[in-house]
Amino acid sequence: MEFTAQEKYEFKRLLDNLRSKTGRGTELISLYIPPDKQISDVTAQLREEYGQAANIKSRVTRLSVQGSLESAMSRLKLIPKPPPNGVVLFIGSVDVGANKTEMYSVALEPPDPIITYRYHCDSSFLLEPLEEMLADKKTFGLIVLDRREATIGVLKGKYIEPLKHLTSTVPGKQRKGGQSSHRFQQLRLIAIHDFYGRIGESANDAFLAIDPKDLQGILIGGPSPTKEEFIDGGFLHHELQRKVLDAVDISYTDESGLYELVDAAQDRLLDLELTQDKLVMRRFMKELVSDKGLAAYGEMEVRHNLELGAVEVLLLSEDLRKTRAQIACTNRSCDFSESQTRSGASAPLGNCPKCGSQLCIASEEDIVSDLSKLADQCGATVKIISSEFEEGAQLYKAFGGIAAILRYKTSHI
Numbered sequence: 001m002e003f004t005a006q007e008k009y010e011f012k013r014l015l016d017n018l019r020s021k022t023g024r025g026t027e028l029i030s031l032y033i034p035p036d037k038q039i040s041d042v043t044a045q046l047r048e049e050y051g052q053a054a055n056i057k058s059r060v061t062r063l064s065v066q067g068s069l070e071s072a073m074s075r076l077k078l079i080p081k082p083p084p085n086g087v088v089l090f091i092g093s094v095d096v097g098a099n100k101t102e103m104y105s106v107a108l109e110p111p112d113p114i115i116t117y118r119y120h121c122d123s124s125f126l127l128e129p130l131e132e133m134l135a136d137k138k139t140f141g142l143i144v145l146d147r148r149e150a151t152i153g154v155l156k157g158k159y160i161e162p163l164k165h166l167t168s169t170v171p172g173k174q175r176k177g178g179q180s181s182h183r184f185q186q187l188r189l190i191a192i193h194d195f196y197g198r199i200g201e202s203a204n205d206a207f208l209a210i211d212p213k214d215l216q217g218i219l220i221g222g223p224s225p226t227k228e229e230f231i232d233g234g235f236l237h238h239e240l241q242r243k244v245l246d247a248v249d250i251s252y253t254d255e256s257g258l259y260e261l262v263d264a265a266q267d268r269l270l271d272l273e274l275t276q277d278k279l280v281m282r283r284f285m286k287e288l289v290s291d292k293g294l295a296a297y298g299e300m301e302v303r304h305n306l307e308l309g310a311v312e313v314l315l316l317s318e319d320l321r322k323t324r325a326q327i328a329c330t331n332r333s334c335d336f337s338e339s340q341t342r343s344g345a346s347a348p349l350g351n352c353p354k355c356g357s358q359l360c361i362a363s364e365e366d367i368v369s370d371l372s373k374l375a376d377q378c379g380a381t382v383k384i385i386s387s388e389f390e391e392g393a394q395l396y397k398a399f400g401g402i403a404a405i406l407r408y409k410t411s412h413i
């Protein structure tokens with residue numbers, strides 16, 4: 001399943017939230033249930049664990065572990081059968097400070113299918129399997145070669161995986177006695193051509209097996225003019241030939257050459273990652289100084305334009321840490337309510353302007369989700385912009401992390 005920018009953002013935030021939760025003992029339960037697992041089997045295991053928990057000496061821990069297990073079992077009753085990707089449950093009494101705990105539980109369907117069933121009890125939740133799913137799956141093909149040796153591999157996220165090593169029978173430049181120089185050169189060229197052919201075939205086998213959506217490009221390294229000869233000679237499948245991003249001078253052509261290649265192409269890789277974000281931010285900056293007036297920024301103005309349906313692209317900084325809350329009055333006979341953007345759960349609420357009673361939060365959601373929903377309603381594209389490049393950092397610092405490119409000019413508010 002391919003995550004949209006917003007889903008990815010929400011998922012990241014959820015993981016951040018889960019990571020911050022701790023229990024006192026081992027009462028935080030993480031359950032990873034694959035799609036083909038019987039829920040009744042899981043419940044049976046939890047029941048057994050519940051029985052075993054009776055042996056825990058500390059009364060507080062025992063009650064807390066049993067409470068978590070009970071809560072997990074009743075949550076499972078609501079899931080007759082795992083959804084297509086399986087289901088993950090995080091349940092347990094989490095520390096909420098001031099010597100208090102609170103029962104926390106969340107169930108979610110992960111973006112990729114769960115392969116392995118896991119039942120895990122600890123003082124924190126088990127998040128690695130989910131983190132792996134969220135990790136970058138972008139893949140790059142790697143080829144390093146000279147006339148004697150070649151290595152083929154892939155770069156997946158941050159990991160380099162060598163796939164194939166080839167050596168040639170290309171003779172050295174010095175001919176043996178008795179051979180005519182012309183004949184020798186001819187044989188040598190044929191041998192080189194054959195070797196390139198073998199490299200091409202191996203690379204085709206390796207890279208065509210990767211989902212074309214995941215294969216972002218191919219990097220080729222080696223001495224000159226070998227790599228250029230290989231690239232220009234059409235030894236790669238035409239689909240792959242199109243994906244050649246860069247040819248880099250490197251000195252090793254064994255496995256270590258793959259690492260050297262990735263190192264040397266680092267800037268190019270980072271550029272690629274950020275290009276999309278960069279392009280849209282540049283467009284925004286251009287609109288900002290143009291007299292067409294198709295740029296808006298700041299929460300109030302962008303929200304106004306979203307409500308008008310005038311937004312084409314909504315730009316949100318990934319560093320935004322705000323929520324949109326519905327505020328209500330604690331006095332039941334008072335009907336005061338308003339929407340408020342809050343920059344932290346601890347920001348004081350104050351008193352009701354109508355009756356003076358204490359105000360409270362009726363509902364609260366992440367501002368990125370809140371604005372993204374508005375954007376969806378008017379068919380605007382949402383871009384969550386990284387702060388790892390200049391214009392991206394500027395979006396956060398200079399424009400409050402919220403900006404928009406408009407479909408048409410609107411009046412300022």
Ligand code: ZN
Nearest residue numbers: 329334352355
């Ligand atoms: Zn009131």
